[in-house]
Amino acid sequence: MADNYSVVDGESLHRQINDQVIIVQILVMIFLSINMLLIVTFFKKECFYTTTRYILFAVALLSDSMILLVTDILLILSYFRFTMQVGLCIILCFMLYLYYTVTPFTLTAMTLERYVAICMPLRHGELCSPCNTIHCILIIHGLSFITISIVLSTFIASVSLSFYTQFKICSMEIFFVHRWQDHIRSAISQFYFLVMCVIIVFTYVKIMKVAKAASGDDKKSTWKGLRTVVLHGFQLLLCLIQLWCPFIERAVLQIDFMLFVQVRYFNYIMFSLAPRCLSPLVYGLRDEKFFLELKSYIFFCP
Template sequence: MAYNNSPIGGESIQRQINDRVIIVQLLVMIFLCINLLLIVTFFKKEFFYTTARYILYAVTLLSDSFILLMSDVLLILQYFQITMHVWLCIIISAVVLLYMIITPVTLTAMTLERYMAICMPLRHGELCSTRSTINCILIIHGLSSVPCIIVLSNYFASASLSLYEQHSLCSVEIFMLFRWHDHIRSAVHQFYFLIMCIPIVFSYVKIIKVAKTASGENKKSTWKGLRTVILHAFQLLLCLIQLWCPFIEAAVLQINFRLFINVRYFNYIMFSLAPRCLSPLIYGLRDEKFFLELKKYAFFGLYKKRY
């Protein structure tokens, strides 16, 4: 965030950015600590790391934690205008681009797992075995790497060799050498999220049909699964809006620099941090088994689970 040298706003903007950077650091630290506690809880009980939905949940926690950490590091580097070799930035950005996509793709897989658990209970154990889940994770990483490969391939095809030795502030935007690079990146991301919306809607419709015909405990479990699917859809929506943020920010920058700072700060909090902080709510707090174990480790073993 190299806004310090701007002649607009003077010291008041400089102080405003300082305050906001501190707030971001506090938020990131809080969310990373929560995620770390959830990850420790996951590995403490065998039932969790042998069950499909909890394994996929752990994948989202790890990818979200990585993105929170790396985006914060890049934010600090840009704020203090610390440059690095472009080739090093390429490596960092490649990993960041990969893990930005892993979370929504994993959310889609988790939605399909809920669909199979509720609508295909007799085949759920077979389809969502530990082995199948590991294979699913490999597929998730493979699918998530495609947008990253496309973005970097465009850059490699257009950039001269001398660019790799230059120093620059590290940002994904440095790979957008031409306007069409940005258009291709946006088109690929929008296509991915459109495709991911299809199983979300499909699962929602199928689960709601089952919910109408279920009774007793089955009905309660089915409606809980439906609420989980809705939360997944909300997360995906926030991730999708994040892809539109660069276009909005570029337009606002042409109007007013102070407004640009406010909009970019809001976008980072709302569409970058917020979607990656919903995972603890969806499973860490709403799932009864996980929540009981979480309470035990949160209170350093002082909490005893009652049977």
């Protein structure tokens, strides 16, 4: 009787996981399609790829698309129990971890751009020139590279050369041979996010003061910028919570495997997929100029 129950539970779990994988595939395809449509729209007009906020928006879209694509590949490989050489897995995870950090840095830069536009309008053209934007993007990737370099260095120091030729199921956990490595990664990431949160709060307070003092069209534009900052703050919060997910999942796994499956699925949807769909909402749909160009592109309007 016990064996029969275990078979039924196993079949139920497999069917449940199968349904979840299908739902994830649908969501990933939808988000990737929307992102690609927005990226194509970005290149349709010169005013988009010569304006700081739209350039940063495109960087965020490309970063999110890379995360969606790589995480989905790893999900499918893990689901079907496909193994790959550790060396190749490291390359995929390196890209994934890099862009997991690029996204929140880009959101912070977009928030600062809104702060300059609203609180320092006379200097906006000087500070947010295309040349300075390129420098900003390079700094974002440089700071993101620091974190993954530290993680990679501790990993290289912890394994032998033969480990790279082994075949394993690829996941981010492959980097963390020892528990202290995970703690170092988490400490660095949480320090970054603390700095980002301080910047978000600072810009929110400054823009709020300008919004209260503004009038007419300026007041409307300022409050719209304030809502944009709030949305960026919410995105950063979701990204921060994602850092804590592995610790939560590890604790739940020790209690119950079925609960672990549910929690990990929920975390992936809420803290990995959800932040990826907010960027198109913030600038793709809320920005009037971009939305009109997007609509004309979709409906082939001249």
